[in-house]
Amino acid sequence: MKRKGFLAILTAMAMIGSMGVCVYAADDAASTEDVLADYTGKADYKIGFSQCTLASPFYVTMKEVAEDYAKQLGVDFVCVSADDDVTKQNNDINDMISSGIDALILNPINAEGVAPAIEACQKADIPVITVDRNVNDGNTAYVGRDNEEMGRLVGEALVEELGGKDKAEGKILEIQGTAGDTVMMARRDGFEAAIAEAPGLEVIQSAYCDYTRSKAVTATQDLLQSNDGIVAVYGHNDDMSLGAAQVLEEKGIEGVKVTGVDGLMEAVMAIQDGKYSITTMNDPGSLLKVAMNTTLKVLNGEDYDEFVDAGTGVIDSSNVADYVDDSLAFAAMK
Template sequence: MRIKRIFGIFASASAVLSLAACSVSTTPSGGDSGDKKTTGTLSIGFSQATQQSPFYVQLRIGAEQAAKKAGVKLNFADAGDDVTKQNNDIQDLITRGVDVLLVNPVDPKGVKAGLAAAEAAGIPVVTVDRPVPSGAAAHVGRDNKEMGRLVGAQVAKALGAKGGKIIEIKGDAGGAVARDRSAGFHEAVAANNKIKIVAGPYCDYIRSKAVTAVQDLIQTNPDVKAVYAHNDDMALGALQVLKENNRTDVKVAGVDGLMEAVKSIAGGGPYLATALNDPISLGATAVQTALDVQKGKKVAADVDAGTGLIDRDNAADYTGSTTFALAGKE
């Protein structure tokens, strides 16, 4: 198979568990008892950007599974895509007396106040998925530029020498993930000067926003040959609109390995490719890294959890009942 593997330190995958509907603190036993001072249990605070994307829902599950397995308490807070709330959440987690913080930032620069509060309290911070300019002991993520490059190469190959117009549906404005997924894709298609990329709006990785955007974009760009979205959820929104408008001739590609996309690729339709970004293993790696940092172990500044291409040649190997394709299925 034509896959690049760079698997990280904790990339074993486990089955998906049910997710509680509300943002509450959890313990290994599922309760909400006191902190380390009263229970003797090590405590991790996890401030997450949002739960509005399937990827972030699964990231939380991965972290919860790993914390339970390690016998540590995980205090969770959902910022709801509001950076002010996230800074307040981080302060609340500090007040609760957590030993180490995991932060998935809404805005890498906007969360600076929360990180400063953690530093003042002597609590180390590990970021996950989205890095920050400074203030973290380590970052756990994947090479998003490589993801964009892998998918871009497949799209360029499918379009061939004739090239054509590609609509790009972007993630979040100012985010490093969106920036890198865009840059990698652009690099991969740059060799063909007959490929033109039309910049679509930032849709915050949310399918419904992508649906609205693509409905307009295919009207103003009727000659479109492909749609590239910064995640599979948005790409599937684009695919929905294209099918409704009888434009199954337009190729689609995304990132993250969302199982719905993987099955579409395996089915041989217009969905060409995605890049592996298993959030379960990412959450597990983040928890393990946070524990290592808290214990004073030497940890790399950037922990790469690994990626790989999923296309028509190998999509069947990744097809399963999980929400995302699992890492480690070579």
């Protein structure tokens, strides 16, 4: 659904109490050059970015790209990490409101925990653009990817690598992200739906590892002590899957197919080396640029989309050569 300006959103929200997020707009993902041409030196705004954590390369890249892009645009930009602490995230956002931000870009720790801060933004007439992870209610627009589709794509590709629906058998270790996180749940649900099509496969879930490699190492060690017949690992991001791969290598366990999500270049290069099987793309840099573009559209009263899907795709041994680039932290969408 297209919207015209932030004041229109406030009026609609007052009338209906909530706002649906339903429209896919791939054209917004390609508008960076136009935005630079239109707004560089002219965007006299202060934009805050509340990042859920900086404990993963994905989130660090989001922050770095956002800061660089804001500098190019001439936007006053402030980024604060919540360090996976919901209370801190709410406090950080309130501090940014007090500092005079015109808009907030938000990557929430979970869908419900930042409701108080979003309500405070609404009272201050500050638009909230969620990125990567979404919230249940109160945001102006959402820039992300179909995380359920990412999980499904990995699951389907893995089933084929294991011999197909009728022949695949064994246990899959699923290394989980953050409890209550919409991204975690979507990547879990999409993957498990695909695996359910192969009756010989069983998914064993780990404790929540918050998308961090060190926690995934511990979780994998624990799971291997109580499970045999492991044929694959699926992590809700590549960083955790690489931690699991490290454990498998240390224990001398061979033949396990390691898969994940995000297109982390370390994982892509591991695919090239035959040490990793599958990932799906989730370029964090493009996410933040599109989020910034959408924010500027909102602030300038222009038409914008309530949901921008930045797209994804599978990387495996058949196409990995197209994506290897050691100058990048994550594989770039093509």
